[in-house]
Amino acid sequence: MDDQNKNLILATGLSFLVILVWFVLFPPPMPETDPNAPAVVQTQDGATxxxxxxxxxxxxxxxxxxxxxxxxxxxxxxxxxxxxxxxxxxxxxxxxxxxxxxxxxxxxxxxxxxxxxxxxxxxxxxxxxxxxxxxxxxxxxxxxxxxxxxxxxxxxxxxxxxxxxxxxxxxxxxxxxxxxxxxxxxxxxxxxxxxxxxxxxxxxxxxxxxxxxxxxxxxxxxxxxxxxxxxxxxxxxxxxxxxxxxxxxxxxxxxxxxxxxxxxxxxxxxxxxxxxxxxxxxxxxxxxxxxxxxxxxxxxxxxxxxxxxxxxxxxxxxxxxxxxxxxxxxxxxxxxxxxxxxxxxxxxxxxxSIDWGWFYFLTKPIFWLLHNLNVLIGNMGLAIIALTVIIKAVLFPLAYKSYASMAKMRELQPQMEKLKERVGDDRQKMQQEMMELYKREKVNPAAGCLPILLQIPIFFSLYKVIFVTLELRHAPFFGWLNDLSMPDSSSTFNLFGLLPWDAPEPTSILALIFIGVLPILLGISMWLQQKLNPQPTDPTQAAIFAWLPWVFMFMLGGFASGLLVYWIANNMITFAQQYIIMKRHGYTPDLFDNIRGSFQRKKPADK
The missing domain is CATH 2.70.98.90 (Beta-galactosidase; Chain A, domain 5)
Incomplete structure (x- = not known):
């Protein structure tokens, strides 16, 4: 993946991260009641x-x-x-x-x-x-x-x-x-x-x-x-x-x-x-x-x-x-x-009268499908997973083109390295030569970002559906997940129930720190998905990408558990799709080598 593609994905991820931080740290203030407001006067027959x-x-x-x-x-x-x-x-x-x-x-x-x-x-x-x-x-x-x-x-x-x-x-x-x-x-x-x-x-x-x-x-x-x-x-x-x-x-x-x-x-x-x-x-x-x-x-x-x-x-x-x-x-x-x-x-x-929001053209059909899946399956959590599978199937043609384009980009890596050696530090010349190379080889460097960009409105629409609709209220999944409209009730604070004290309340600041099982699974799924690709050569990009899964893990820990179920399922399906498509295009991701590499300390460069 070239620098331009990485920068676009990075910008998208960081923009989304900024929005999430703003939601959590700066929610709208609660209205204050005026203590000096006059009381309501009662009439003799009981009316005000x-x-x-x-x-x-x-x-x-x-x-x-x-x-x-x-x-x-x-x-x-x-x-x-x-x-x-x-x-x-x-x-x-x-x-x-x-x-x-x-x-x-x-x-x-x-x-x-x-x-x-x-x-x-x-x-x-x-x-x-x-x-x-x-x-x-x-x-x-x-x-x-x-x-x-x-x-x-x-x-x-x-x-x-x-x-x-x-x-x-x-x-x-x-x-x-x-x-x-x-x-x-x-x-x-x-x-x-x-x-x-x-x-x-x-x-x-x-x-x-x-x-x-x-x-x-x-x-x-x-x-x-x-x-x-x-x-x-x-x-x-x-x-x-x-x-x-x-x-x-x-x-x-x-x-x-x-x-x-x-x-x-x-x-x-x-x-x-x-x-x-x-x-x-x-x-x-x-x-x-x-x-x-x-x-x-x-x-x-x-x-x-x-x-x-x-x-x-x-x-x-x-x-x-x-x-x-x-x-x-x-x-x-x-x-x-x-x-x-x-x-x-x-x-x-x-x-x-149900608040479908600005993305009503997405929230309405998404809820219709989710409702009918729940009626068919009888479990809202499984219905969310089934919905995720259907959404990924609908977006699969775009995903296929995206991952195929990424595989093609890897094939061009040797030519790009030779190009860098030839033009040196001339960035403008480098950009012109790269665009000509992409045009000649019929490669779209932004194709890899399209599925990510499409996922953002779908994510917000599903968030709206889970937050607003009554059918998610008190809807159970399995085990401790008895309300998919609320955050995961488990917590590292009491070792997921093994220690004899209660987890922090979802509205407590401690709940953002002592997260539950679903946020941890979300972080791991994002991290594994990231390991399908080699680390960026730029140290700054590599450091930012390495931290993103764990930042999102904490940022999304207070979101509704139904939303985390969707995102975990989405990550795992994306992982499987990308692995299979890459392999079909002649590139077998060295997943375990990439994982081992992330735990190895970098040696300082020779002076």
């Missing part, structure tokens, strides 16, 4: 004052804004309706008819046997309130006391428990001729359907507008705050997917009337909006052809993030009724489940 202040503006006709709430020191217990499905458990509060208590039966906080299941939604008064709320905004001569909202106490008209087989119906009468009903149903997975209706038994027509809200008090405790992952608002507006991070929401334009930072976007059809976490999501979904206003909002003095779906104003004549149905997704971002909601349920681009 901001729940009322954050209601949509009145539905036209110059209606007044809602009045301030009366402060109270405690939140009274509200009647509740239980939720019981194969995937969810929780309850609905009759104060506001809030869906505010929801846990995911199939997912646990940790791998411990006594781990609690993941809680997605929580009511006001808990540590992290997060809930969905529905209501009506008044228009015309109506006031906020005439329509149901955050403070309304509903009564149960039908149903005792919300299950996939039994919807529930809530009812509230305003005492002035309007009867409001809310029918809530749920499927076997994570989708609620909420039908809001109003019956006008009065003598005059009324104007009012339905809405849905998802509110989150403060930032989530498990916020990753890592630039490779989107957390915050995710929405679709007329075919366009938009993402807004939590950090950006307080910087929205201030809406004077509502006293909050907000953004209002009109959607003609096929839209949805909500909050997405790494693995979980809560999303408001109006009907496919339903126009609405998509609202993102933040109230600083209460530290509440909020998304809204505001539907158009309805005019309900005397003696008539009106209704509207929206959906609420509240659950785990399972690829297959969300795909079914998109394809069979007609929710346009719902699969894009």
């Amino acid at each position: 004052s901001t729940d009322i202040a954050l209601l949509p503006p009145a539905a036209g006709d110059g209606s007044a804004a809602p009045a301030d709430a009366t402060a109270a020191t405690t939140v009274p217990a509200a009647p509740r309706l239980p939720i019981d499905t194969p995937e969810l458990e929780g309850s609905i509060s009759l104060i506001g008819g809030r869906i505010d208590d929801l846990s995911l039966r199939g997912y646990f906080e940790t791998l411990a046997e006594d781990s609690a299941i993941v809680r997605l939604l929580a009511p006001v008064g808990s540590a992290d309130p997060y809930y969905a709320l529905y209501g009506w905004a008044p228009g015309g001569d109506l006031g906020f006391d005439d329509v149901p909202g955050a403070n309304t106490e509903w009564r149960v008209e039908q149903g005792e428990k919300l299950t996939p087989e039994s919807p529930v119906t809530l009812v509230w009468e305003n005492g002035k001729g309007l009867i409001f009903r809310r029918v809530i149903s749920i499927d076997a997975n994570f989708m609620f359907s909420v039908t809001q209706s109003v019956e006008n038994t009065g003598a005059a027509a009324v104007r009012l507008a339905p809405y849905g809200i998802v509110a989150r008090h403060g930032l989530p405790d498990d916020l990753q705050n890592f630039f490779i992952l989107h957390e915050g608002v995710v929405r679709k507006v007329d075919g366009q997917l938009d993402e807004l991070a939590y950090d950006d929401i307080p910087d929205l334009d201030v809406v004077a009337r509502e006293g909050a930072a907000a953004e209002v976007v009109d959607v003609a059809a096929n839209g949805w909006i909500g909050f997405t976490d790494k693995y979980w999501m809560t999303t408001l979904i109006p009907g496919a052809d339903q126009p609405f206003s998509s609202v993102t909002k933040y109230v600083a003095n209460a530290d509440i993030y909020q998304t809204e779906a505001r539907l158009p104003v309805m005019t309900v004549e005397a003696g008539q009724s009106a209704s509207v149905t929206t959906q609420l997704f509240a659950g785990a971002k399972e690829w297959e489940t969300i795909r079914n909601y998109q394809n069979a349920g007609g929710i346009e681009r719902f699969l894009d």
